[in-house]
Amino acid sequence: MVKPVARAYIGRMATRLYTHPIYLEHLTPPGHPERPDRLRAIQRVLDDEAFAPLDRVEAPEGDPQTILAVHPRDFVERIKATVPQDGLAGIDGDTVLSPKSWQAALTAIGAANAAVDDVFGGRADNVFVAARPPGHHAEKTTAMGFCLFNYAAIAARHAQGRHGAERVAIVDWDVHHGNGTQDIFWDDPSVLYCSTHQMPLYPGTGAKNETGAGNIVNAPLAPRTGSETFRDAFSSRVLPALDAFRPDLIIVSAGFDAHHRDPLAEINLVEDDFDWATGQLMEQAGRHSAGRLVSLLEGGYDLQGLAFSVAAHVGRLMKG
């Protein structure tokens, strides 16, 4: 429970954390990088007493209706119908459903929407959602790249529909380009999508000249670059775009696979880079959106790199 008066009195940020045991029950085959252990590693690091001030809340199940603001009904029903009674059902080579996947995905959406409600309702300054499956590769009508539904996009639509947000910015620092988020908002200037990602790399999209309605800002990073290139790209492309856009809410597609230990990419970030980037976004949120910032877990496949990067990110969210 948040105590706004006391929080204001001691002058620190109230950071809420949503997670749920159902996220561990979205199963993938042995050897698959997007695995339940990712959340166990995050849970373990956030159990440290350093994170005692976090406001921990169990994620609520989402309202399936909210998905329809982003994905068409027949797509949603197709995914639901593909969920197996037992075992696993593949959508493509990467993307898999297990019996509890629908409920896990719906609870990820529930947490993202609740986080939006919290920052608009004054129950938190900012929120981190530790959920899976991730979402940023999910296009309007295609589930792919470990992603079923695009929960960042759904949360953005929720902010617009429920809270009257006029402009929502989604900043995506997952090492893979968020082709799904770009697809969904391609011709919608009410949503700004900014992405830093390795290029070339899966899914192949995210070139600088993909600009949508002027609302898409891609900042591709060459393989084997690191902190300096990332911070330059973030400072010269992402931050000015945000500043000019003046968002009412910032949503972060927070993947941590640009960490140097990550097995799926070749960008060499360290935890301090995620700390820094978080601070930059909080500054923008303070300037334009009354501090409202919602961060949603996307990728990150080295368990230690992931857990320590999340610690740096959430630590910065709490500190302000």
Place this chain on the structure above:
Amino acid sequence: MADEANADVKAMSFEQALDALEKIVDDLERGDVPLDQSIRIYERGEALKAHCDRLLKAAEDKVEKIRLSRDGKPAGTEPLDGE
């Protein structure tokens, strides 16, 4: 005297201290605390705030130490059992 009266504060968790502080700030702001008690309550509020500050500062210092070194070993504290 006031120190002694607030000795229990030091043993409080962050959440407990925040709860107590919320109640005090609430009471003081509503203005329904008699004058002779208000100083004592104010002092308790200050003790709670100082305690929260200490806990938060300690937490922040610790968060900053949760970092990996380049070879993958935790550089500061070790909240993970080496994966």
